Amino acid sequence: xxxxSLRGITKRFDGKPVLAGIDLDVARGERxxxxxxxxxxKSTLLRCVNFLELPDEGSVALxxxxxxxxxxxxxxxxxxxxxxxxxxNLFPHMTALDNVMEGLVTVRRVAKAAARERAERExxxxxxxxxxxxxxxxxxxxxxxxxxxxxxxxxxxxxLLFDEPTSALDPELVGEVLGVIRALADEGRTMLLVTHExxxxxxxxxRVIFLAEGRIHESGAPDEVLKAPRRxxxxxxxxxxxxxxx
Amino acid sequence: MYQWDFAPVAANWxxxxxxxxxxxxxxxxxxxxxxxLGLLFALMRxxxxxxxxxxxxxxxxxxxxxPPLVQLFWFFFALPLIAGxxxxxxxxxxxxxxxxxxxxxxxxxxxxxQSIERGQWEAARAxxxxxxxxxxxxxxxxxxxxxxxxFMERAIELMKTTTLVATISYADLLFAANEISQKTFRxxxxxxxxxxxxxxxxTAFSLLARRFERRLxxxxxxTVH
Amino acid sequence: xxxxxxASVLANREALLVGAIGTLRIFAICLVAGLSLGFIVGLxxxxxxxxxxxxxxxxxxxxxxxxxxVQILWFYFALPILVPFSIGPLAAAAxxxxxxxxxxxxxxxxxxxQSIDRGQWDGARAxxxxxxxxxxxxxxxxxxxxxxxALTNRAIEIFKMSTLASAVAYVxxxxxxKLIASLNFNPIEAYTAVAVIFxxxxxxxxxxxxxxxxxxxxxx
Numbered sequence: 001x002x003x004x005s006l007r008g009i010t011k012r013f014d015g016k017p018v019l020a021g022i023d024l025d026v027a028r029g030e031r032x033x034x035x036x037x038x039x040x041x042k043s044t045l046l047r048c049v050n051f052l053e054l055p056d057e058g059s060v061a062l063x064x065x066x067x068x069x070x071x072x073x074x075x076x077x078x079x080x081x082x083x084x085x086x087x088x089n090l091f092p093h094m095t096a097l098d099n100v101m102e103g104l105v106t107v108r109r110v111a112k113a114a115a116r117e118r119a120e121r122e123x124x125x126x127x128x129x130x131x132x133x134x135x136x137x138x139x140x141x142x143x144x145x146x147x148x149x150x151x152x153x154x155x156x157x158x159x160l161l162f163d164e165p166t167s168a169l170d171p172e173l174v175g176e177v178l179g180v181i182r183a184l185a186d187e188g189r190t191m192l193l194v195t196h197e198x199x200x201x202x203x204x205x206x207r208v209i210f211l212a213e214g215r216i217h218e219s220g221a222p223d224e225v226l227k228a229p230r231r232x233x234x235x236x237x238x239x240x241x242x243x244x245x246x
Numbered sequence: 247m248y249q250w251d252f253a254p255v256a257a258n259w260x261x262x263x264x265x266x267x268x269x270x271x272x273x274x275x276x277x278x279x280x281x282x283l284g285l286l287f288a289l290m291r292x293x294x295x296x297x298x299x300x301x302x303x304x305x306x307x308x309x310x311x312x313p314p315l316v317q318l319f320w321f322f323f324a325l326p327l328i329a330g331x332x333x334x335x336x337x338x339x340x341x342x343x344x345x346x347x348x349x350x351x352x353x354x355x356x357x358x359x360q361s362i363e364r365g366q367w368e369a370a371r372a373x374x375x376x377x378x379x380x381x382x383x384x385x386x387x388x389x390x391x392x393x394x395x396x397f398m399e400r401a402i403e404l405m406k407t408t409t410l411v412a413t414i415s416y417a418d419l420l421f422a423a424n425e426i427s428q429k430t431f432r433x434x435x436x437x438x439x440x441x442x443x444x445x446x447x448x449t450a451f452s453l454l455a456r457r458f459e460r461r462l463x464x465x466x467x468x469t470v471h
Numbered sequence: 472x473x474x475x476x477x478a479s480v481l482a483n484r485e486a487l488l489v490g491a492i493g494t495l496r497i498f499a500i501c502l503v504a505g506l507s508l509g510f511i512v513g514l515x516x517x518x519x520x521x522x523x524x525x526x527x528x529x530x531x532x533x534x535x536x537x538x539x540x541v542q543i544l545w546f547y548f549a550l551p552i553l554v555p556f557s558i559g560p561l562a563a564a565a566x567x568x569x570x571x572x573x574x575x576x577x578x579x580x581x582x583x584x585q586s587i588d589r590g591q592w593d594g595a596r597a598x599x600x601x602x603x604x605x606x607x608x609x610x611x612x613x614x615x616x617x618x619x620x621a622l623t624n625r626a627i628e629i630f631k632m633s634t635l636a637s638a639v640a641y642v643x644x645x646x647x648x649k650l651i652a653s654l655n656f657n658p659i660e661a662y663t664a665v666a667v668i669f670x671x672x673x674x675x676x677x678x679x680x681x682x683x684x685x686x687x688x689x690x691x
Contacts, residue, residue: 091370102384312631409541434553438545
């Protein structure tokens, strides 16, 4: 069953097209890795899905319902879509626990006690039960990103967006974050994942799409796109990422 | 050689004390009203609706670029004739300095709000917050912490500016000093004492402000001015 | 509803002109005196020599922490008792405003000089410059660029402070406004006119500081 459906998504920055008409259907339970060179529009595509960028043209439909542009509709849609950022974007004036509780209490209007219980569970799930009272400034990059993931997951999103979740991390911290994402994948959650970790994409994604010049250049199962790419630009991109091992 | 004699000034200490109290009263009122009004101006100025941002911008610019003494005279002598309300020096002072400090506070608020990284807004929006929720829960709490030094600096400026009310005969510390000096024929002693009283109060306040600022700096928070 | 009548103000434009000249005169005096004294005091605050540092610090603390109007009245009413010559309204007001501006601009100069990377001093000394040469040729030019917005702001403040001279009856714009208001019973128009004159003079300057600040923010 189709959860998310993008039609003709177009986005220009200063007249320059970044996305030139993207069509994409995401079924429930699918995990799509989005690859592409920097500037190919990967992040912009992800941000168009939850309207952090407003597409210039095209439509986004969730569960078959096209999303309008009124603030009410946008906030409702964003509650159903979780997002994890490259720079974590934790709220520095709140503890890890408060960060996870914030959306439940302020947006979902969940009672404080219930929200706290839920947030504690989410923190435990990402292995940070002992850091509940810590402020973001006292957490490592990997810990910050795990709190950010807990914050997104606590809202029970039907779709999770990951925007290069490990690109800002020191190499030795990448593993702990990928492990958490992997566990979420194993639960059968629907995900869109922009990443440079090709090996991870290969093992976790159910489908891989390769973006070039604002269009979907190649799309298919990980085995096809990553091991036997048909298009020349995909091949060139993969050659530049030689270090990736399957 | 001039013979200093502080006895006549000391004899009039209740006048000076009452004057200092009145100075603090006007400062306090203008500070509280100015902060609330300043936040309102800042939010209006940041609004995308021109019907809100332009009037706010106009008031802010006018009150930042005209001399406070001219503003005070305008409110004291001119406003009663336009609005038909009776103006006391105290009300004129409170109105003038409230709006004036609101104009300055508005720019402090705006600077603080704009200093918050875009990612904070995005993370708030991504969990489904409305713009108002994101402002109230995420952006303002962080911004206010960064603005504290600028607020305190402004508060000190405000206390100094309130001396202008003496020119419209509000019995603040400076006005009291002027009275005493005329009564006792001891201007040198009176004005020296008044200046020292201001110096002590303002210095005490700015020392407190600096200590507070240092504690903020230690906790690793950046500040804006 | 009030009937606005600016004719009575316009009829007194010569009085306003006299006031404008008075404002410009005290502004020019305080700008030059305030900033040059401020520079000297700023160097004192930057100095590691206690003989310079402590007096400069006492000066800035005192004049930053007392209201200008109190200083002006002190110079006008109190100082003449101590000195053998008389002190007029212009002298009293100019002293108060200049000393206050010196204290504030000293902190701008000190901050500006301090903000220059130590490597610049090292580089200058390494090619054989004296401390004076390094300051004049290398550090000051860079620091001045950074200080321009803050110094322009100071100039704007001095312009606004010049109205305080009316408290000792020095003839400047506000004083003339008072005069016109009391002669013609038109305070609304008189004070509005004075406010407009200040706004028109200062608004472009304020915009300039915004531009300078933005340009500086971008280039650093």
